[in-house]
Amino acid sequence: MAPLADRKRTKSAVPKKKPKAVKPRRSGSARKPKAPVSPLAPKSFPELPAIAGVSLATAQSGTRYKGRHDLMLAVMETGTSAAGVFTTSKVPSAAVEWCQSRLQEGRGNARALLVNAGNANAFTGKAGFEAATAIASAVASAVSCRRGDVFVGSTGVIGEALETEKIVGKFTVLAGSLAPDGWIQAASAICTTDTFPKLATATAEIDGVQVTINGIAKGSGMIAPDMATMLAYIFTDAAIPAEVLQTLLMLTVHDSFNMITVDGDTSTSDTVMLFATGKCAEHRPVNRPGDPRLRDFREKLAEVATELAQQIVRDGEGATKFVTVTVSGAANARAARKIANSIANSPLVKTAIAGEDPNWGRIVMAVGKAGEAADRDAMRIDIGGVTVARDGMVDPDYKEATVGKYMKNKEIDITVDVGVGRGEATVWTCDLTHRYIEINADYRS
Amino acid sequence: MAPLADRKRTKSAVPKKKPKAVKPRRSGSARKPKAPVSPLAPKSFPELPAIAGVSLATAQSGTRYKGRHDLMLAVMETGTSAAGVFTTSKVPSAAVEWCQSRLQEGRGNARALLVNAGNANAFTGKAGFEAATAIASAVASAVSCRRGDVFVGSTGVIGEALETEKIVGKFTVLAGSLAPDGWIQAASAICTTDTFPKLATATAEIDGVQVTINGIAKGSGMIAPDMATMLAYIFTDAAIPAEVLQTLLMLTVHDSFNMITVDGDTSTSDTVMLFATGKCAEHRPVNRPGDPRLRDFREKLAEVATELAQQIVRDGEGATKFVTVTVSGAANARAARKIANSIANSPLVKTAIAGEDPNWGRIVMAVGKAGEAADRDAMRIDIGGVTVARDGMVDPDYKEATVGKYMKNKEIDITVDVGVGRGEATVWTCDLTHRYIEINADYRS
Numbered sequence: 001m002a003p004l005a006d007r008k009r010t011k012s013a014v015p016k017k018k019p020k021a022v023k024p025r026r027s028g029s030a031r032k033p034k035a036p037v038s039p040l041a042p043k044s045f046p047e048l049p050a051i052a053g054v055s056l057a058t059a060q061s062g063t064r065y066k067g068r069h070d071l072m073l074a075v076m077e078t079g080t081s082a083a084g085v086f087t088t089s090k091v092p093s094a095a096v097e098w099c100q101s102r103l104q105e106g107r108g109n110a111r112a113l114l115v116n117a118g119n120a121n122a123f124t125g126k127a128g129f130e131a132a133t134a135i136a137s138a139v140a141s142a143v144s145c146r147r148g149d150v151f152v153g154s155t156g157v158i159g160e161a162l163e164t165e166k167i168v169g170k171f172t173v174l175a176g177s178l179a180p181d182g183w184i185q186a187a188s189a190i191c192t193t194d195t196f197p198k199l200a201t202a203t204a205e206i207d208g209v210q211v212t213i214n215g216i217a218k219g220s221g222m223i224a225p226d227m228a229t230m231l232a233y234i235f236t237d238a239a240i241p242a243e244v245l246q247t248l249l250m251l252t253v254h255d256s257f258n259m260i261t262v263d264g265d266t267s268t269s270d271t272v273m274l275f276a277t278g279k280c281a282e283h284r285p286v287n288r289p290g291d292p293r294l295r296d297f298r299e300k301l302a303e304v305a306t307e308l309a310q311q312i313v314r315d316g317e318g319a320t321k322f323v324t325v326t327v328s329g330a331a332n333a334r335a336a337r338k339i340a341n342s343i344a345n346s347p348l349v350k351t352a353i354a355g356e357d358p359n360w361g362r363i364v365m366a367v368g369k370a371g372e373a374a375d376r377d378a379m380r381i382d383i384g385g386v387t388v389a390r391d392g393m394v395d396p397d398y399k400e401a402t403v404g405k406y407m408k409n410k411e412i413d414i415t416v417d418v419g420v421g422r423g424e425a426t427v428w429t430c431d432l433t434h435r436y437i438e439i440n441a442d443y444r445s
Numbered sequence: 446m447a448p449l450a451d452r453k454r455t456k457s458a459v460p461k462k463k464p465k466a467v468k469p470r471r472s473g474s475a476r477k478p479k480a481p482v483s484p485l486a487p488k489s490f491p492e493l494p495a496i497a498g499v500s501l502a503t504a505q506s507g508t509r510y511k512g513r514h515d516l517m518l519a520v521m522e523t524g525t526s527a528a529g530v531f532t533t534s535k536v537p538s539a540a541v542e543w544c545q546s547r548l549q550e551g552r553g554n555a556r557a558l559l560v561n562a563g564n565a566n567a568f569t570g571k572a573g574f575e576a577a578t579a580i581a582s583a584v585a586s587a588v589s590c591r592r593g594d595v596f597v598g599s600t601g602v603i604g605e606a607l608e609t610e611k612i613v614g615k616f617t618v619l620a621g622s623l624a625p626d627g628w629i630q631a632a633s634a635i636c637t638t639d640t641f642p643k644l645a646t647a648t649a650e651i652d653g654v655q656v657t658i659n660g661i662a663k664g665s666g667m668i669a670p671d672m673a674t675m676l677a678y679i680f681t682d683a684a685i686p687a688e689v690l691q692t693l694l695m696l697t698v699h700d701s702f703n704m705i706t707v708d709g710d711t712s713t714s715d716t717v718m719l720f721a722t723g724k725c726a727e728h729r730p731v732n733r734p735g736d737p738r739l740r741d742f743r744e745k746l747a748e749v750a751t752e753l754a755q756q757i758v759r760d761g762e763g764a765t766k767f768v769t770v771t772v773s774g775a776a777n778a779r780a781a782r783k784i785a786n787s788i789a790n791s792p793l794v795k796t797a798i799a800g801e802d803p804n805w806g807r808i809v810m811a812v813g814k815a816g817e818a819a820d821r822d823a824m825r826i827d828i829g830g831v832t833v834a835r836d837g838m839v840d841p842d843y844k845e846a847t848v849g850k851y852m853k854n855k856e857i858d859i860t861v862d863v864g865v866g867r868g869e870a871t872v873w874t875c876d877l878t879h880r881y882i883e884i885n886a887d888y889r890s
Contacts, residue, residue, distance in 0.1 A: 089813030091821040123809045125822060125838035158806025159839050268813055347792070347877075348885055355886030361603025364568045368534030368713055376536040377570060393570035394604050432792075434882050440793055441800030441878070 035439070040314035040322050040410060040430070041196045048183035048201045048214045052237040053077040053277025055178040058189040059170040063163045064118030064156060071167065072189040073174040074113040074233070075143050080277045081242035082110035082151065083249040085257075087270035093122035095154040096269055098132040102148055108242020110275050111145035113233060114171075115153035115190045117218070121162045122154070122268040131162040142171040153231050153271055155192055155218065187216035190231055193439065194220045194315050200307035204238075204300035207293045209283040211238040215304045219312035220262075232257060232272045232308050238297060239278030240286055247289035248298060249274045256305035259337075260428045261344050262316035272305075313428045318435030321353050323428065326415040329380075330423035335372040339418060340427040342370035350432035353412055358403035360388045367418060378419030384412065480884070485759035485767050485855060485875070486641045493628035493646045493659045497682040498522040498722025500623040503634040504615045508608045509563030509601060516612060517634040518619040519558040519678070520588050525722045526687035527555035527596065528694040530702075532715035538567035540599040541714055543577040547593055553687020555720050556590035558678060559616075560598035560635045562663070566607045567599070567713040576607040587616040598676050598716055600637055600663065632661035635676055638884070639665045639760050645752035649683075649745035652738045654728040656683040660749045664757035665707075677702060677717045677753050683742060684723030685731055692734035693743060694719045701750035704782075705873045706789050707761035717750075758873045763880030766798050768873065771860040774825075775868035780817035784863060785872040787815035795877035798857055803848035805833045812863060823864030829857065 054076055058069040084103050086096045121128050136150040187197035198217040203210055219230030253272050286294055314322055325344045330336035343349055346366040352359035360381050367374050377392035384406035387395045499521055503514040529548050531541045566573045581595040632642035643662040648655055664675030698717050731739055759767055770789045775781035788794055791811040797804035805826050812819050822837035829851035832840045
């Protein structure tokens, strides 16, 4: 594939702020055969506008990957607030620990974000945290800010020492090439086994002032082959204090990034961060997450987060189907989430979808194993809007041929009413195919 | 494959009570290409001795399968006590509901067990329970016992109505062909997608009296393609009251059948039952599970149950490796079980094993996602007895080539010490291969 430097030159010839059909290209590794772009990839990428107070740069570190950029630097102006949601793993990566300590001790101020792809700096002992600290120090020197205001992200191999010197050696170049555009390059630089970069944008109004929300993400499998992680970074020029931002982000993640699953595996490095520069046209201060003037912002933030989350599923390792699982009638929302995840994570449901088999018996099985209340004899299952089973048995009018034909689509909707209450939830997932096994078993890393 | 009738004739020519090298053959379905016998299958089957008070028969129902027996009848003499452990699924099959109600209302008396393969009679509404009741009634007539003392098992397709008449029509033939031998035929008749029948036997002493324990099981994938279920039936001629038997069985299942996983999916029909005829040479009554005279029986029962459980893993769909995951150093036994299951169920760990890749980073990930206490910086991982990681990072002496060579074995041992307590657990599983996807996605059922 073409190095990103070429892509950047091509891109600079086109006008800004308009959606543009950029053909998806994979972000490759020199160590594995080239993977084809996911059949579920978006047809084109959105063109992300500049965000006041944010500048970006990318570079090639010379560590794991050949012929592509694998470092991403974002610098934010003074006054930027930050929020973060991180992996629940009991063995988090050094970068996650660094970011969590910064948010706790730094009162949510942020000036820079540096992400490296190819090495997760996870399970690397004390040396790992020292490496994260050294990177933050070097970024602080290069962009003239406090070390405590620098956030870091690492994604890639677990258990290998980070080649810190090679990475740090690129910071002068990175600081010198900062520019307000280059979102697709930034999204590409943080990829590992992703077959396409992930971007989303929206505009919102706060108190009559227009603000922009841009997001980039990477992820392909909850943890990719020897690679780790879902990372997502969202930037806005809105002026929102860190405490409010943190609550907004947590609420948003709950219904977006926490509602996707590829293989049920959880990375040591999963990270979603939200930065608000406050450099939009001035709006009156917002001091609480429930402020009605934040309503449009909350909606648009949810849109950006959901779009990024769904793109990660669309790049799920080996995915050929994008599956929406909606559960209703559960005892409560938490129970609905658990049942929906049980269906979405079931290897037998996922392989049936891969085989285009409307095997609703496996959906019944997955509901049953979730451990949440379900009324077998009131249960109803619809696939693609067609009722397959109701009142605890196959629908008398069900014709397998109809649903069998529907299963050939790339987008599959499954809805299940478990008949006990009013809890609802929607989870997005993909199918489980030979390609998943190929990616994760056939190639030695 | 040869019909079981042929196999029976061949077998009757060989002497009893000695281990015999019977070549594994698959129990097939006419609706799918023939599956090869699992590479992890035992080299030969044990010859199971007769058990005083138990007689067996098998027949072909003419429902789903062609050219093989798919009905198994076991008749036990008066005085037999029964115990059962069943699926935790919230949508259990009709057979499971029938057996549970019999154990609750029938004070643990048992006279007969009828199992059909090919149709799980699950998610079949009220008609399903009526079918189970009709089968029990017909068995009771055929063998002259109370309906309430008849247990039933069903395994196969979910959601299709059982062809009760075809099954019931064979009961006269079944009752007429009851014999004290025929364990391999019984084990074969309950198979669905299994590639070999599963049998185990042991002798134990209770109060100086020798008793026999025979077990048969089926299962290949926690729930096989459109087929459901792990079923295991264990018989003994010991004299043990039902309440004691129930406790012994629950304790045994906890460390055997509950410690295996193929794909983490849970059937609607999982069943383990234990029948004790009391027809051994007389021993003094045992009235509590902790009776020291039951010590040897408990051990041998655990051996039989563990052997059957491991055989199910060895016949895991697509399995090429038998994997033992041992976790120590957890906060308590429950935490150790959860961490061991998290490792054993991780698609990324299982695909790495399939790829013969000593990808210990994925083991770290799976420990982290279990949600139980683990001290990252004290954690130790051994593969095949070689220390891979310790003190939270790769072992300085670790050579990937050594462990890479070990990964080519069919039996893989993974041990993880999470460094916080004294909780231990062992889980048995298999790898996740292309063949699993083939079995579950490529063939329409």
